[in-house]
Amino acid sequence: MSQVESVTIFNYQTPNVKSENGSKMERATRISGRRRISASLSYNRQKIFMVLYLEVFSHKQTGTMSNQGGFLNHLLQRAAFGVTPELENRFARIERAQVVDELFRDSSVIQDLLYLPKPDTNDKGEVGPVKTLLLVIKSQKEKDELNLAWIDRMAVAKAALREKMTLFWHNHFATGTPFAWLMQVQHNTLRKHALGNFGDMLHDISRDPAMIAWLNNQQNKKNAPNENFAREVMELFTLGEGNGYTENDIKEAARAFTGWSVNQKGEYEFNAKQHDDGFKTVFGQTGNYNGNDIIDMLLAKRQTAVYVCRKIYRTFVNNEVNENRVEELASRFFSSKYDIEDLMRTIFNSEWFYAPENVGSIIVSPVELIVKYKKLCKIELEDEQMLALQHVLGQTLFSPPNVAGWKGGKSWIDSNSLIQRLHMPKSVLDAGTARLYRKPAFEEKDKPQKKKDKEERVKIKSDWTDMVKHMKQIPEDKITAECLRFLLVSDTSHINISELEKEVDKSNKERQIITTLCAVMQFPEFQLM
C-alpha cells in the first residue's frame, strides 16, 4: 500500500471556490481587511505620540541592562514580536509589573484563525490513490496559504503573547501533515490552550486528527499504528528522551491508545472495536488503562514539568539553559497543575529574567524575524517568495522538519541563512532582490525549464512611515544612537559606528532615518533578541 493510501481519507472540496483567481481574491479581501484595521489604529496613536514623544526620548534608560533600552525592549522581544513605536508610546511611563499585566490582558481573548473554509465531506466512497495525491498537492497549496495567513496575523495581532505561545506549542507538538484543514484545526486547538492548561492541551492534542494522521504517516507500522504515538508522547511531548520510561512502557501504553482514530469527516473518533481494553502495566502500575489514563500518568510525573519548562526556558529566557532556574519553574508549574499563564507570568516578573546574561541571549527564529520586518516596515513579497524566504531561513510554518520540531538556537544560523538574514535590509532598501527557490515538494512533478538563464529579481515593498514618524523630531546627530537603542538589545559597544554611517544617505531626514535603520539591521546583533 502506498503511504498516501494508508491514511484515512475524507472527501475534501473547498466550497464556493471555482477558480484559482477566486481563492486569491478571497484571501486578498481578508488581508486588506486586516490592514485597514491596523492603519486606523496607527492614526489614533499619532495624537498620543506627539504628547508623549519628549518623555519617551528623554527617558534615561540605565540600570542593570547592558543597553540603553531599559526593560521594555527586552520584555517586548520575548513576550511579543519586538518593540514598535506604538508599543513604546503605550508603555512609556508604565511600571514593569503593569506592562506584563497588560500584555497578558491583550492576550486574554482567544481569536481563532479561521482562514480555510471547512471542506465538504462525503461519508460514502473512497478516494483512490491518484485523487489522494491530487488532494495532497492541493492541500499543500492551502497549507501555504494558511502559513501566510498566520504570518499576517502575527504581524498585527494585539494578542502578541498568545501568538508567540502558539508558535512555541506548534514547535512542541510539531506536526506537518499535508492536510491543510486538519492543520488549521490543530492550530486553533494550540491557540486555545496556549496560555491555559498544559494537561488539557495534551489531552486535546492526543485526540487531534492532524496529530493522529501525522504520526500514522510518519510511522506506517501496520500492526501497531499507535506505538509511535506512545513513543512520541513520552519522548517528545512530556518526559523527554530517556527520562523515566522503558520500551515496555511504550509498548503497553500503545495498547492503551488503540482505537484512537480519525473518521471520514476528519474528526477524532474512538473506535471501540479496535481498542485493546485488556490489562496493561505502565510505569509499574497495572490496570485496564486507556489513553486518557496514560496521559494522566505522564502528567503526574514531575519530569513532565521539568521537560516543558526547559523548552520554555530555551525559547523565552536564554538559548543556554540554567538548570537551577528550570527546576524552580518546574516546581511551580507542577504544583500549579500545569498552569501555563502562571508559568509565563512568573518568568516575566522575575528579576533574573532581566539580568544582563539573559538579554540578547536568543537567536531570533526565522518566522519571528519576518514578523519583525513586517512590524517595522510592513514588507510585502509575493506569496511564493514569502514561503521561499521561510524555507531558506530554515523554518516554514506548518512544515517542521519532523515531529521533533525545529531545533532552534544556533541551528538557525548557517552560512546561507546568515547571508540571507544580513542581506535582508539591503534588499528592502533596494525594493528587490534575487529570486529564492524552494526545494519542490516531494510530490511535485518536474517543471519544464525556461530558456532564459538570467537571475530573476523579485520586488519587495516596504513602508517606513511609522518609524519615520517616530524619529522625525530627533536631531540628525542623534539618529544613529536612537536606531541602535530601538533596534538592538545587545551591548552595542563593539559596533563600528563610522562604518555604519558610511551606509547612511543624508539627502533628507526621512532617507537618513530609513538608511540608518537598515544599516543597523545589517549588524549581526540584530539577529539577537
Add this chain to the structure above:
Amino acid sequence: MAAYSRKDFLRLTALASASMMIPKFLRGADLQSEDILNQLFLSKTNGKRLIVVQFSGGNDGLNMVIPYGDDQYHSNRPTVGIKSAEVLKINDYFGFNPIMKGVSDLHQSGHFAVLNAVGYPNPNRSHFRSMDIWHSASDEDQYIQTGWVGRWLDACCSEENARPHLALEIDDAMSIAIKGERMKGIATRNPKRMKLLTGDPLLMKIANDYTHHESEHQLVDYLHKTLAETSQSATYLIDKMKNAPSKSVYPQHAFGKQMKVIADLILGGSETVIYYVSLPGFDTHAGQNNQQNRLLGVYSNAMEALAKDLKQAGLWNDTLVMTFSEFGRRVKQNASQGTDHGTANAVMFAGGALRKSGVLNDAPDLLNLDEGDIKHTVDFRQVYATVLQNWLGTDPEIVLGRKFGMLDFV
C-alpha cells in the same frame, strides 16, 4: 596533496582576518607555520572528493537498473515495465533504462557500479521521514537533528580551522544532511550568489573586523565568527569558480546547472570534499515512464558531461559520485501507469577509481517480497561507512554512531 597553494592562501588572508583562522599558538608566526596548519588539517582528508546525488521523491530503481532477465519484473509491470529488447545491457540479467546512454558508456569504461536492494530495517514510506533517515543516518525510530555529512565535517574540522565550504550543498536552503553538531557546510545554488555578502562593504568590514572578545556575549561572538567564516568561504568559492570554467555541455535543467557549478568548482581547484545536490520529481504515482525517463535522461547527460570534464582535467580518479533516493517503489505497477512508494532501492556509484564496476551484488528478490516491496539486503549505513572509511579516510564510527559492515566497491 594540498589542492590549495601558498599563493591562494596569501590572497585569502589579505582579504580576511588572518588571526581568525590560526590557533592561538601559531598566531603571529610566519607563513610557513600557516602551511603547517594546512597540512595538519589536510592530513584528515586525502584529496578525494565525493558527490552525493539525491533523487527526491522515491525513484523507481527497477525501471532504472532493470532486471530484464527476471520474469517477475515483466509480469508485475505489463505496461510500465521496460521491454528487454530496449534496455542498455549490463549483463544477461540487468540493463539500464534506454535513455541512460551516458551512464551506460561510463559503465562500459568500468566507471559505473550498481548496488541493489539498499535500505534499512522497518522501512518508512513517507518522503519526509525516509529522507530524514537517509540524511541523518538514523535508525527508523530515532530522531536525529544532524546529518551524516555535517558530522563528517565535525570530525574533520577544528573550531580554529573551520572551513564550512568543505561540505557544499548546491541549493538555496540547507538540508539536514550537511548540518553537524558543531559545524555546518555551506548551501548555495551558485557561489556567485554569495556576492550578496562579499559585495557588501559594510558586511565585509564587520566580517574582517572580527576578533574574539571575552566580554562579548557568546551569541554575538558566534554570529560574528560565523560571518567571518562564511565570508572567507564565500570569497574562496567565488574565486575558485573563475579559474577553469567547465567546457562540457550540461543539460538545460536546474540539475544540469547545479552539476556545472560542481564541475566549475572542482576544475577551479576547490578543496571542497563533499558536494551535495538533488534532482527532484521522482514521485511517479501516475504516468511514470515519461516523467522518470526525462529525469533519468537529465541525470545521464549531466553525468556524462561531468565525467568528461573531470577526465580531461585528470580529476576523475579522485572523484566518487554516489546516487540514491529515499526509497524505491513497489514491484507491481498501479492502476495509473505508475508505481507507489516502496522500500529498498538501488544505489549507484560512478568514478574513475571504482574497485568494481557493473552490478555489485545479487538482484533484488522479486518473489520474496515484504507485502509487495523489496526486502533490503544492504543497510545504507554500510554504504556510508564504506565511503567514509575507504574513500575519504575518516573513521565511520564517529560519524555514524556505531559500526556497520563494510563493502568493497571502493
